[in-house]
Amino acid sequence: MNTINQFLTLSWALIYRDIATRYRRSVLGPFWTIAQPLLLMVVFTLLRGMITIPSEGVPYVIFSYSALVPWTFFTSSLNRCGPSILSNGSLIKKSNIPKEVFPFSAIVTSFFDFLMSSGILMGMMVYFKVQVNVTLLWLPVLILITGILAFGIGMFVASIGCFKRDIIIATPFLMQLWLFATPVIYPTTSVPDRWIWLYKINPMVGIIEGFRSVLVKGQSPSPELLVYSIALTVFFLIVSWPLFRWLSRYFADVL
Amino acid sequence: MTDETTIKVENLWKQYGLPMPKILNKFKQNLIGKGLSSVNHWALKDITFEVKRGETLGIIGPNGAGKSTLLKVLAGVTPANRGSVKVKGKVFPMIELNAGIHPELTGRENVYLLGAIMGFSRREIEVSMPYIEDFIELGEWFNKPVRMYSSGMLARLGFGVAMNVDADVLLVDEVLAVGDLRFQRKCYKRMQKLKEEGVTVLFVSHNIRQVERLCETALMLNDGKVLMQDRATSVAEAYYNLIDEETRLKVKAERSPRDTAHCLSSGELFIEHVEVQNLKGETVDSIASGEGVHLVLRVRTVCPIEQPIVGIGLVSTDMITVASFSNDGVSNRPSFHGIATMHCTVPTLPLNPGVYSIRVKVIDKKGSTLFTGHELAVIKVVRQDRERETLLPYGGFLRLEVMWEP
Numbered sequence: 261m262n263t264i265n266q267f268l269t270l271s272w273a274l275i276y277r278d279i280a281t282r283y284r285r286s287v288l289g290p291f292w293t294i295a296q297p298l299l300l301m302v303v304f305t306l307l308r309g310m311i312t313i314p315s316e317g318v319p320y321v322i323f324s325y326s327a328l329v330p331w332t333f334f335t336s337s338l339n340r341c342g343p344s345i346l347s348n349g350s351l352i353k354k355s356n357i358p359k360e361v362f363p364f365s366a367i368v369t370s371f372f373d374f375l376m377s378s379g380i381l382m383g384m385m386v387y388f389k390v391q392v393n394v395t396l397l398w399l400p401v402l403i404l405i406t407g408i409l410a411f412g413i414g415m416f417v418a419s420i421g422c423f424k425r426d427i428i429i430a431t432p433f434l435m436q437l438w439l440f441a442t443p444v445i446y447p448t449t450s451v452p453d454r455w456i457w458l459y460k461i462n463p464m465v466g467i468i469e470g471f472r473s474v475l476v477k478g479q480s481p482s483p484e485l486l487v488y489s490i491a492l493t494v495f496f497l498i499v500s501w502p503l504f505r506w507l508s509r510y511f512a513d514v515l
Numbered sequence: 516m517t518d519e520t521t522i523k524v525e526n527l528w529k530q531y532g533l534p535m536p537k538i539l540n541k542f543k544q545n546l547i548g549k550g551l552s553s554v555n556h557w558a559l560k561d562i563t564f565e566v567k568r569g570e571t572l573g574i575i576g577p578n579g580a581g582k583s584t585l586l587k588v589l590a591g592v593t594p595a596n597r598g599s600v601k602v603k604g605k606v607f608p609m610i611e612l613n614a615g616i617h618p619e620l621t622g623r624e625n626v627y628l629l630g631a632i633m634g635f636s637r638r639e640i641e642v643s644m645p646y647i648e649d650f651i652e653l654g655e656w657f658n659k660p661v662r663m664y665s666s667g668m669l670a671r672l673g674f675g676v677a678m679n680v681d682a683d684v685l686l687v688d689e690v691l692a693v694g695d696l697r698f699q700r701k702c703y704k705r706m707q708k709l710k711e712e713g714v715t716v717l718f719v720s721h722n723i724r725q726v727e728r729l730c731e732t733a734l735m736l737n738d739g740k741v742l743m744q745d746r747a748t749s750v751a752e753a754y755y756n757l758i759d760e761e762t763r764l765k766v767k768a769e770r771s772p773r774d775t776a777h778c779l780s781s782g783e784l785f786i787e788h789v790e791v792q793n794l795k796g797e798t799v800d801s802i803a804s805g806e807g808v809h810l811v812l813r814v815r816t817v818c819p820i821e822q823p824i825v826g827i828g829l830v831s832t833d834m835i836t837v838a839s840f841s842n843d844g845v846s847n848r849p850s851f852h853g854i855a856t857m858h859c860t861v862p863t864l865p866l867n868p869g870v871y872s873i874r875v876k877v878i879d880k881k882g883s884t885l886f887t888g889h890e891l892a893v894i895k896v897v898r899q900d901r902e903r904e905t906l907l908p909y910g911g912f913l914r915l916e917v918m919w920e921p
Contacts, residue, residue, distance in 0.1 A: 266634050273631035281619035305884065350614030352795030355632050356606075512593040513531045 267358055274348075279372060290441040293373045294380055296336070297328040298414065304445045305357070308401035313446050318476050321387050324477040327444040327468050329381050334406050337434045340366035341414025342421055342428040349515035359508035363414045367407050370487030374403075393478045402470045402481065405493055409463060415504040422511050442468055460485070463492040520717040521684060522566040527598035529559035529581075529588055534596060556713075558584040558740040559709060562598070571706070571716040573747050576736035580718045583734070586686045588611055589717065589747050604683025607625065607633055611688075612673030618662035622653055622672055625661055629676045632715070640776070643679050650705070651675035652698075666670060671698060671712045674886070677703045685709065703729070725814035727751045748910065758832045759870035763800075763893050776898060779886040784820055786875050788813040789892040794860070801895040804914050808864050812857040812875065818851040823885060824878050827859065829871040829894070837912045865914040866896045 283289040304324050307313075315491035344362035345352065352359065385392070421428035439445075442464045451459045459465060466489035470481030519869040556795075559581045574582045588592045588600060590608035594836050615632050616625050626647055630640035648657060651671040661669065706716065706729060720726050724745055726733055733750035735743040737757075760856065778785075785804050793799050802808050810827065826841035843846055849857065872893045877886040 265636065269636050270631045270634075273628045276624075277617050277620060277628055280624070281617055284619045323528075350611060352630055353587070353592060354590075354611045354614045355608055355634070356633060357634070507533070509594045510533045512587065513533070 271365045275368050278369045278485045294377045297332040297377050300328050301325045316447050318473040319388050324445050327472050329377045329445045330471045333370055333412050337370040338414050338415040339412035343429045345418045346423045353512045361493050363418050367411055395474045398474045400441045408469055412500050416500035419504040421509040463489040519567045520565050520569045523601045525563050525599045528596045530557050530596050554590035562741055564744055566715055569713040571730045573730035574719045580736040581739040582736055586688050590686055607682035607686045608686040609677045614689055619660055621660055622657040623905055626676055644858045646679040647675045649680055673917040687718045722762055723751045760869055777890050780886045784816045784885040786812055786888055789873055791894050792893050801897045804868055804896050807862045810859045814851050814855045816851045821850045822848040826856050826876045828874045867914050868896050868898050870895050
């Protein structure tokens with residue numbers, strides 16, 4: 261119990277530090293938090309003027325933004341998790357703390373950003389008069405899976421990256437590629453049938469489709485895709501957490 | 516482990532880095548080549564010691580001896596490879612005190628952050644906050660971003676947190692030299708008080724005098740091994756002897772001071788050599804405490820120099836000038852041209868045993884510097900023959916003539 265308490269106190273302190281200091285000396289401040297998914301949406305909407313991207317009968321703005329918001333939560337979580345150990349090296353060398361707090365608070369920090377972008381999304385949904393229903397109750401489940409998946413992969417990246425930096429440097433690039441391998445700016449139906457089996461290996465397919473069907477179509481997520489995503493999330497967690505635990509004892513030695 | 520023992524370390528071995536299985540290591544060695552087997556450097560080798568509750572243990576030793584590593588293992592920051600480490604109670608490591616301080620947060624916000632990092636709840640920090648605020652004396656600065664602080668103010672922040680939270684064991688790593696003199700004195704007092712309250716303190720420092728002052732016992736580390744654990748004064752003396760010996764050998768090896776970096780000359784005058792003799796005129800290595808010494812300076816000048824003023828200083832191993840004297844007041848000072856010698860006699864040298872190095876400064880009549888040189892020679896002051904080994908070790912430098920009433 262004491263450990264959990266310490267964990268939460270420390271997480272809160274780190275999250276407060278990150279959020280309170282991030283924009284303290286900037287002009288636009290919190291706008292930067294929502295800028296990424298918003299700008300991506302604008303770019304892809306403009307792009308759609310030149311090439312055809314189907315959007316399953318909803319305004320493309322809503323279609324892409326409803327997926328870009330959870331996607332940004334996922335990528336920014338991972339991008340923050342990766343260097344979280346390295347950038348807090350001085351703390352790790354100073355005191356014996358459960359190292360999970362660093363990727364954990366990275367994800368919670370990203371979650372706050374996600375909440376802000378969600379506000380914009382809600383406004384847009386009201387503007388475009390998107391009908392929603394009880395399937396919205398799936399949202400907490402989907403958010404939780406996204407967070408845990410990012411936590412699982414993030415711990416892997418952070419712990420390995422502590423010893424060899426390459427994986428941390430590569431993460432932002434890989435995330436850009438991953439965006440195009442996920443139905444964020446186009447629907448899954450655009451993927452050719454003979455590649456769909458390969459496509460569905462990506463656990464984010466089920467999650468992003470889930471978000472979109474709940475938010476835009478008012479339907480429950482496809483159980484088949486979702487179960488697969490959950491299974492893979494659990495798999496990542498049980499592989500990378502013990503690895504992280506073991507490696508974390510030696511973080512202080514190499515930082 | 517008795518009730519009184521707070522820290523117990525047994526056969527501790529520590530090597531940095533990820534411990535690889537033996538086969539992997541062999542494979543790696545084959546890959547790199549046999550010559551590089553020094554990858555396996557042990558930072559700590561078979562360390563064993565105990566510390567009792569309320570004790571203050573000083574840890575001394577040259578750089579790279581493993582002092583900080585030992586503290587890190589005790590703090591649980593890094594694991595031991597072999598052996599056991601038991602620490603009872605709440606540990607507060609004062610390692611890299613300012614690490615984790617965020618420049619954009621205010622002093623107060625940083626105190627909460629530091630507290631959380633050290634494992635204290637918000638409630639605990641809130642309880643300590645008035646004491647911390649009072650202790651670090653930052654006034655209105657406490658609510659300003661830390662980036663605006665001077666380095667001394669910054670150091671006080673970390674130190675203030677450490678000194679005012681409830682911990683059973685304090686691990687202190689080279690941090691007492693913070694703040695101004697007044698703050699330092701305050702820290703000493705605070706440490707004394709913590710000691711009385713039963714807090715166990717491990718204290719790493721290069722300042723041996725500090726260790727002598729603050730600690731009852733001390734541990735001397737060298738090359739990852741415990742060389743000695745004893746009363747602080749004895750360990751300090753042993754450590755001085757170790758450095759003294761090194762200093763003596765070094766000075767001896769550099770007999771021509773003109774070539775060394777210890778000398779600075781305007782180009783007109785050089786002290787080429789300083790010789791230490793006893794009063795009989797014999798060149799000696801050591802002088803008995805309380806006896807006299809005769810110094811012979813060999814001077815070489817490039818041009819005639821009229822009546823320069825020569826000052827001589829005796830410097831202890833920890834760079835304290837113990838005594839200095841000059842021929843400033845002497846009316847018939849010699850003038851030099853070419854090579855000459857100068858003699859100087861100190862009829863009694865009332866110094867305690869130790870090694871003292873000689874520095875010389877020469878200025879001309881107008882006061883501009885002609886020559887300065889450090890460690891030109893050393894005088895090793897030893898115990899007088901008839902004196903027995905003392906139980907209570909020497910402290911300080913001066914040998915006073917004392918009468919004891921029966």
